Amino acid sequence: MAPVEVKSLVKQLPSRLAKVRGHRSQRQFARELGVFQQNVNRYEAGTTPHPNFLLTLALKENVSLDWLLLGKGKPHRGR
Numbered sequence: 778m779a780p781v782e783v784k785s786l787v788k789q790l791p792s793r794l795a796k797v798r799g800h801r802s803q804r805q806f807a808r809e810l811g812v813f814q815q816n817v818n819r820y821e822a823g824t825t826p827h828p829n830f831l832l833t834l835a836l837k838e839n840v841s842l843d844w845l846l847l848g849k850g851k852p853h854r855g856r
Contacts, residue, residue, distance in 0.1 A: 791821045793845055797838055
């Protein structure tokens with residue numbers, strides 16, 4: 778994968794995180810995931826999320842990591 782492609786994917790991650798959060802506040806979403814609200818805020822602002830956060834998000838929200846990280850496939854697993 779070319780470096781330009783990776784940069785593009787990284788830029789798209791915050792919007793996918795916000796899409797998973799939906800209408801919930803960052804505080805509520807963070808509480809449900811067991812993380813600090815500040816982390817959710819930073820990740821949606823463009824800071825690269827910690828792998829543990831991504832795994833927790835994928836498992837608790839039934840989100841496909843392929844969709845979350847690469848934008849491929851459907852957002853939710855098994856749907």
